[in-house]
Amino acid sequence: MTVLYFAWVRQRLGTGEEQIELPPEIGTVRELAEHLQSRGGAFADVFSEPKRLRAAINQEHAAWDASLQTATEVAFFPPVTGG
Amino acid sequence: MTVLYFAWVRQRLGTGEEQIELPPEIGTVRELAEHLQSRGGAFADVFSEPKRLRAAINQEHAAWDASLQTATEVAFFPPVTGG
Amino acid sequence: MKICVQREDFDLNAELDALKHKRPPVGAIVAFTGVVRASDTVSSLTLEHYPGMTEREIARHVEYANGRWPLFGVTVIHRIGELRPGDNIVLVAVAAEHRRAAFEATEFLMDYLKTQVPFWKQEAGQEKSQWIEARDSDEAALTRWHQD
Amino acid sequence: MKICVQREDFDLNAELDALKHKRPPVGAIVAFTGVVRASDTVSSLTLEHYPGMTEREIARHVEYANGRWPLFGVTVIHRIGELRPGDNIVLVAVAAEHRRAAFEATEFLMDYLKTQVPFWKQEAGQEKSQWIEARDSDEAALTRWHQD
Numbered sequence: 343m344t345v346l347y348f349a350w351v352r353q354r355l356g357t358g359e360e361q362i363e364l365p366p367e368i369g370t371v372r373e374l375a376e377h378l379q380s381r382g383g384a385f386a387d388v389f390s391e392p393k394r395l396r397a398a399i400n401q402e403h404a405a406w407d408a409s410l411q412t413a414t415e416v417a418f419f420p421p422v423t424g425g
Numbered sequence: 426m427t428v429l430y431f432a433w434v435r436q437r438l439g440t441g442e443e444q445i446e447l448p449p450e451i452g453t454v455r456e457l458a459e460h461l462q463s464r465g466g467a468f469a470d471v472f473s474e475p476k477r478l479r480a481a482i483n484q485e486h487a488a489w490d491a492s493l494q495t496a497t498e499v500a501f502f503p504p505v506t507g508g
Numbered sequence: 509m510k511i512c513v514q515r516e517d518f519d520l521n522a523e524l525d526a527l528k529h530k531r532p533p534v535g536a537i538v539a540f541t542g543v544v545r546a547s548d549t550v551s552s553l554t555l556e557h558y559p560g561m562t563e564r565e566i567a568r569h570v571e572y573a574n575g576r577w578p579l580f581g582v583t584v585i586h587r588i589g590e591l592r593p594g595d596n597i598v599l600v601a602v603a604a605e606h607r608r609a610a611f612e613a614t615e616f617l618m619d620y621l622k623t624q625v626p627f628w629k630q631e632a633g634q635e636k637s638q639w640i641e642a643r644d645s646d647e648a649a650l651t652r653w654h655q656d
Numbered sequence: 657m658k659i660c661v662q663r664e665d666f667d668l669n670a671e672l673d674a675l676k677h678k679r680p681p682v683g684a685i686v687a688f689t690g691v692v693r694a695s696d697t698v699s700s701l702t703l704e705h706y707p708g709m710t711e712r713e714i715a716r717h718v719e720y721a722n723g724r725w726p727l728f729g730v731t732v733i734h735r736i737g738e739l740r741p742g743d744n745i746v747l748v749a750v751a752a753e754h755r756r757a758a759f760e761a762t763e764f765l766m767d768y769l770k771t772q773v774p775f776w777k778q779e780a781g782q783e784k785s786q787w788i789e790a791r792d793s794d795e796a797a798l799t800r801w802h803q804d
Binding site for chain 1: 690703704705706708712745746766770772775778788789790
């Protein structure tokens with residue numbers, strides 16, 4: 343599965359994209375975020391405040407408890423500020 | 426006093442502007458309209474339906490019973506259709 | 509405030525550029541453009557106006573809008589004379605810091621331009637001309653701007 | 657519908673001309689232009705986006721707007737990369753027969769562009785850069801579009 347990071351999430355993690363082999367016990371966006379947080383370092387920082395983050399599954403906005411069953415691409419980013 | 430006519434009012438009267446010596450008994454827009462209507466012909470036609478007309482005094486919208494006391498320019502025209 | 513009643517067309521890029529450089533710094537510009545609708549039966553549209561009153565009425569509504577919303581610049585250009593299908597008729601452009609004020613003021617100015625400013629449209633078809641009738645829905649649109 | 661995410665500036669005259677010639681015949685075009693605000697402390701603004709999702713999200717909202725209002729044409733152009741004070745950021749232009757639908761759909765699209773489409777702005781000052789925070793008022797603006 344591809345995981346993408348944007349804006350300050352990308353900057354603080356030092357990467358915009360990675361490939362992840364999803365452990366079988368991870369079924370939702372929240373569980374993936376907790377998994378990433380458990381890596382420590384910048385990941386622990388960024389994912390310690392899920393309220394400041396938004397997520398998308400396959401390029402569509404996704405809630406924190408959305409299922410990853412059909413996910414091939416997941417993204418984490420701050421609330422958007424375009425327009 | 427200058428009296429101006431616009432759009433179909435001007436077209437049907439065959440004139441866009443005239444100078445009128447106001448008879449002393451005419452004090453309001455309505456009385457002026459009735460005075461013009463009394464001329465007969467196209468004037469009788471146009472001023473027989475005051476609901477289809479609007480008026481201005483000194484280049485400001487005026488109600489039918491507005492006073493002509495300070496009027497130097499009065500205009501009659503249909504409801505506006507610009508924009 | 510820039511108010512023009514003119515025969516010539518307008519250049520949207522130039523008008524927006526002029527509004528952009530107002531102080532305080534502009535973040536949002538809303539521009540309404542009215543266009544002569546193409547039609548099988550109408551070959552041209554002629555706009556008549558009441559010189560003097562037209563400009564005064566527009567200025568009055570722009571001043572009111574400036575008092576009601578925090579606007580940084582307003583441009584109103586209304587064309588007169590004979591226009592063809594597809595031609596521009598009117599531009600109302602409003603610059604502000606944020607979009608909401610610019611949207612509301614532009615809509616307000618269009619609603620008053622349609623119902624209060626002395627312009628009249630005459631359509632010419634292949635055989636005859638007719639004056640366009642005022643629309644009740646334009647008059648009704650004003651009620652949303654009435655304040656308590 | 658025309659949707660572009662691009663580094664280049666846009667030409668308002670050309671975009672409006674393209675919208676004008678849609679069928680059925682257009683009578684009203686509303687164009688919103690967002691501009692980088694001039695400021696003493698900000699020297700540039702950099703726009704990042706999520707390629708692919710951005711275009712999909714915009715298309716989704718334009719399709720919704722097309723279903724809700726009788727629109728004849730919609731153009732959305734959003735710039736990315738580094739922009740300077742006074743530069744255009746975004747154009748949303750909507751063509752319709754009458755003005756009300758065009759105003760509402762333009763405002764609707766801007767409200768969703770601000771809160772749903774994955775763009776992020778970073779301001780660069782003389783010493784440091786910072787990511788712009790989302791505004792609660794933008795989120796709150798969405799409630800007016802919710803239907804029963």
